[in-house]
Amino acid sequence: MRAVLALAVGAALRRRLQGVVTATVVLLTSATTVLALALLLASAGPFERAFERQNGAHATAALDPARATSGDLTATGSASPVSAAAGPYPTAEITLEAGGTPLPPVMAAGRGQANPGVDDLAVVDGTWLTGPGQIVLSPGLLSGPTPPVVGDTVTVDLPGNPTLTVVGFANSITRSAGAWVWPTEEFLADGIDAATGGTTDGGTTENGPDDGTGSGSETVAVSYQMLYRFAAFDGEPFGGDADEAGVEAALADTVASLPDDALSGSSTHLAAQRSANAAIGTLVPFVVAFAALGLAMSVLVVANVVAGAVVAGRRATGIQRALGFSPAQVVAAVVVRMLLVAVPACLAGVGLGVAAAVPLLTATASAYAVPGSADLPVLAPAATLVAVPLAVAAAALVPAIRAGRLSPVRALTVGRAPAPGRRSRPRRAVASLPLPRPVALGLTSMFARPTRSATTLVALVFGATTAVLAIGLASSLSAFVAASDRIASSPVSVTLESFGGPAGPGGSGEPEGPPPGAETGAGSGTEVDVDGIIATILDEPGTAAAVGTSDVPGVTLVGSGEPLGIRVYHGDATWTGYPILSGRWYDDGEAVASSRMLRLTGTDVGDTVTLTGPSGTARVRIVGEAFANDTGGGATLLMSAAGVAPLAGDLEPRSVEVGLDPGTEPRAYVEGLATALSDTSARPAATADEQENSTVAIMTGLIALLATALCVGAALGVLNTVVLTTREQVQEIGVLKAIGMTPRQVRTMVVVSTVLVGLAAGLVAVPAGTALHSVVLPAMGAAAQSGLPASVLDVFRPAELAALGASGVVLAVLGALLPAGWAARTRPATALRTE
Amino acid sequence: MRLRAATKRYEAGGAPALDAVDLTVNAGEAVAIMGPSGSGKSTLLNLVAGLDRPTSGHVEVAGTVLNRLSESALSRFRRQHVGIVFQFFHLLDDLSARDNVLLPARLGGTPPRAARARADELLETLGLTTRAHAFPQQLSGGERQRVAVARALINRPALLLADEPTGAVDTKAGAQIIDLLRDLNSTGQTVVLVTHDPEVAQHCATRTVEVRDGRISQAVPA
Known part of the structure; x- marks a missing residue:
């Protein structure tokens, strides 16, 4: 045992470059694993966990x-x-x-x-x-x-x-x-x-x-x-017998x-859970997708690096066998050597992961809008500390057993290079291509170790897929914000102040509000000359259209406990830019429903529903489904003022949505309109000003962070492969230099050796990334109980896809640059002397 | 080829592998460098080939002072002026015999037609025409070494360096290599070969230089 330990320690100290690469990969893998696990755990019922932690109220009652x-x-x-x-x-x-x-x-x-x-x-x-x-x-x-x-x-x-x-x-x-x-x-x-x-x-x-x-x-x-x-x-707040009716009965x-x-209104923890999870639900599929990719790639990169390191040491294995080490002792020495490097690197990586996870979880918690979910689950670092060294040992074990079984003579003679007879037809075919020699020689390297190339290919596919998915998600998020805010169609809103807070696009961002049925506060009732304000708006240069809006809360759908909100338009609103997912825009007496309304109430376009409002009931036909996310993301109907009159009586607009002529700059327009409306209480604002979407900003940051971590992992996988291959081919490189290959040509050869793999990875990653995008996005929509418009789903353009196809090559080249530089700098005499 | 006080130390302060060596080889000469293992003969060959740099002193080959050249310039120098034959051939397994021979010409940008003509001429001269499309694994040791010689000569180098050229082949193939080197020298090719075999030195070289402990201990006509 002492001999095995001495051998393992000696090998770990001597193979410094390999040790550095292995340690770096294990460190980054451990950090990524902590992050991925932390995200997965944080995404598992964040509302429910926070509810327990904070002794959330089962019922919130408003009393007179x-x-x-x-x-x-x-x-x-x-x-x-x-x-x-x-x-x-x-x-x-x-x-x-x-x-x-x-x-x-x-x-x-x-x-x-x-x-x-x-x-x-x-x-x-x-x-x-x-x-x-x-x-x-x-x-x-x-x-x-x-x-x-x-x-x-x-x-x-x-x-x-x-x-x-x-x-x-x-x-x-x-x-x-x-x-x-x-x-x-x-x-x-x-x-x-x-x-x-x-x-x-x-x-x-x-x-x-x-x-x-x-x-x-x-x-x-x-x-x-x-x-x-x-x-x-208390025991099972979200399962068992916990339902809305039970809480209300209690x-x-x-x-x-x-x-x-005396009870003027109430809300339940289940309604709060539904509301929170509708927002969280949009994030969870994407976080889970990234975390799963990160975990898969971590395992792959570690296996690739460790197996490669063991294979590269086969000649030493031959010497050990010749000296009398048994196969079991050889295996033990290899595994111990890898663990000597991996365990400290894993410890450091877990520390790094914990440090990175805290801000990441804080950002995720902000995105989830659930207090307290920023706490790092202890399971994440604990599981990583166990799993990563185990993965390293497992990855080392298989090639170590193969090396241990190899006869000493064979290990000594063929340990350093591919065995005779392994020259494949594709390799020879590539070598004979009429290409510049450094390029042709570089391309043949891909076939030298097909298994290693395949592993690198998979790692690159993961990295490039992540890049495609990340860019797709970022584009979808931008489109989501644009579709939610309807910035293109309705970039300016004018709040009619005497009615309280802002409404309309950008005005209803504050999620906190009274429990359903609670008093809605002090509408002061001051008269506002709405017609005069709209006339002033329409006279303002740059105005294309304007329509007054108001909201009717507290409407219920007969036969459903789901509270509804109605966004009322006091005039033609066909231009307001709600993406219609199915059906058409409403006429008087009809309604367009938000996706969430249809899903929550189980209704469909074409159904006629009965609504009960403050002033009475009305039967309304739903003629369309709209992506109406700016109405608080809840169950919403869009209707005309005439159509809503039986429910809410005569309503006055609370705000005005304004469409602009093409080329009109919203901020400059708002300044001009503010001057024109200065003698009124109306306040214009550009929608984009008000709608600083912090969730989207956080999600974009998360995408960037996770995608970067995964791409770095992929590039490290390539770096490791190229380091191993270059070291194996060091004598060949020495010969090539001796017969006149310049350092630049050497660099080209080594970099090109990864290009085919990178290209193949890109070709696989583009359809894989777009397919994953097409799965994650609808899942996000389904979790949020909302359909998504085509502008959010179809974000990839052919030119973009072609460029993304190159992402595999870019990652491969980035990973190869360092060892290529090393190979180019190595003196031929040194390379020729290297055993 | 001229060395003046050429010294090479692999570790600062350590014993020199080559210690203030002065040596001149004139065009058309065939010089054998002999000596026991670790004497410094391969180090001397590396300095002359521009594969390594002297710690101090002066190395000049074909009118070019190698000490002053960058790595890229050294590569170009080797390509144009030096051909090297290694003990273990070091052919590229993925290339046919003909492509191995063509490699230095292609690296140097020689027009393809001219390069192919030169390669075919060399393969014919060395009796390898029928083996031109064979891969190294399919060649005998002697054939591989002859391919290596052809590769070394493709760019018509001023200086042919051979490091133990018969060390990895059987006696019969070794004799063929010796004849080949002698024939090349007889056509005016300057040859410097490293060997520990006196018979090789005797048959190939017009002069023998003996290196011991990093110094030239003897320089005699063969």
Whole structure:
């Protein structure tokens, strides 16, 4: 055993170049494996894991303070279905201004504790509240041109314009609110007073007595929020008997002691899960595809490198056998030698992977918009520490056993070069081609070791496929954003301010909102001259079209529990640019449905559905399916104002979508329009300004990072192959130099030796990458319960595909450059002396 | 070919493999360099061929001072002025005998027709016409060495270097190689060969140089 160990240590120390290549590959493989596993684990139910970690609420209830006191509500926490409760928290929908720019409307909750045991908040930046005058925001408000940061002051758009200091950012897993203030914040207290007449609520809120100091003449509409966890769902919140009806029944039992109609709205953790997973679902298939590619290539590259290193040492094996080592001792020496290099490299690689995984998981967590999922799963580095050395040992074992069985004479004579008689016809055919000799000689190298070439080919196919997939995904994401924002058709929106927050394309980016059925806040009802504003817009040079829009929340589809949103157009909207996936645009009394609406409700184009809205019911025929992603990605119908009148009465537009003449620059146009509308309360904005899509930016970054890691792995596989081949052919290179081959010709020969493999890889990778793209994209759409327009799916053009076909060659050449330089620099006398 | 105080050390401060050697070989000479293993004879051959550089001193071949040339220029120099025959032939297994012979001409950009004519002429001279399309694995040791000689001569070098040219062939083939080298020298080809076989030196060379411990210990007419 001592002899075996001495042999292994000696070989590991002597074969430094091989050791460096093997260590580098194992290091990168380990790092990639940690990343891939971490991503896979992070993508497995991120919402569900975060829900458990943060004691998410099974039910979020909105309650009318005029019907129930805070004391009554606190008492509901003792109801039999309840295992834990938090609240009551006064809540109100408010609009904040940061640096003079209005932020999207947000549900603010008055809450003193970040972690009350139900709906524990993940504070991701800054600190939690310590008293009045402070606010903690959801990171969802970070988008926009001037996102607030910790330390900023924001103004509440209420009479007196109270100001609050941003002290932190936090996430609620069920999005119970988008902002949190101290429970006794004056505008909330005023709202409670207004709702109760200043006398009804004799109880206390969670954090102290209601001081009842409100005195404003105009107050914000306030309701109470209660957060419940139910014993029935504590064990299996997302499986077993957990369904919407069960949660609602538990909630009904819980609030049974309250007066009728005290419960003004509620939402369940299952609805939050559906909503979160619709967003996460778009990411998971792509992350899984990249991670799986990374794992497959890691195994392949390690096997290629280790097997190549063992084969290259066959001559030494022959010497060992001649000296009396048994086949088993030879095998043991080889495996131990590889492990001596691989284990430290694996440790370093895991460290590197952990360091890289933290920001990557943070980015993924941001993309998933699930707090806390940035934690690195311990399983990822632990599994890598076991799996990679095992893979190295396994990869070394097979060629080591073959080498051990080889007779000493044969190992000594043929160990360094391909055996006699292995000259293949293709190799000779290539060699006789009328090409410059360095090129022809380089091409023949591909056939010298067909198995090694095949392994390299597979590694390159993985790398090039990744490159094709990455470019396809990046193009699809750009097309996705363009189709979602409808930037081409409707690049400008004008918010009609008196109706609150922005709407229309780009205006509804804030995901936090009131629970279904909750009060929707302070529509002040100020008269706006919509017709006059639209006329001004139409008069503005560069305007091609303009149409007013409004949204109708709280519409339900009879026979389905799925809440619907209706985007209403007050005029011709055929030009607004929604990609129609099937059917046609609506006429009055008809609707175009978002993909998600059709999938969630099980309806189809051509069906007639019955809708119930605030003003009544209506039967509406669905005549088309649209990619309507800017409406919050939910179940949405697009309808005309006339068509929606039976449901919601006469509506006024809340915003105006504007189409521009070709060649009109949106930002310059907006500046001009702002001047024209300066004496109104309307605010124009370019859609692209508002729709800073952070998810897409994160995904693009992820694509770049993962694709780079995989391409580097592929290039390293080539580097290893070329290093091994070049070292085996060192005497041949010496002879060629001796008979007059220049260093440049040597470099050309070595680089060309990889070109055919690279070309073949490119030819395989293009159809493989496009096929994978055509699988991943629809999977992303299906996970998000949405169809995708052709502009998102068909992103590859023939010229691009031809260029992508060269990606295999590029990777191969990059991998070959280093050993080619080494071969070119080697002095012929040194090469000829090398054994 | 002229060496002046040519010294080669493989390790700084170590013993020289070649120690301040002075040697001149005139055009048309056939010089055998002899000596025991490790004496420095192959190092001397490498310096003359431009395969390696002297640590100090001066190496001049066919009017070119090799010390000053870049690696690329050395390659071109070897291609144009030096032909090398190795002990173990070092033919490329994937090329036929004819393509092996053509290789230096093709590397140097000789027009294909002229190169092919020259190769066929050499193959005929060396009795290999019928074996022109055979691959090295299909050739005998003597045939391989003759192909190697043809390859060394394809660019009409001023200097033919041979390193133990009979060391890897049987006696009969060795005799053929000796005759071949002698015939080449008789046509005016300058030949420098390294050998440890006095018989080879006696039959091939007009002068013998003995190297021992990196120094020329004896230079006598053969």
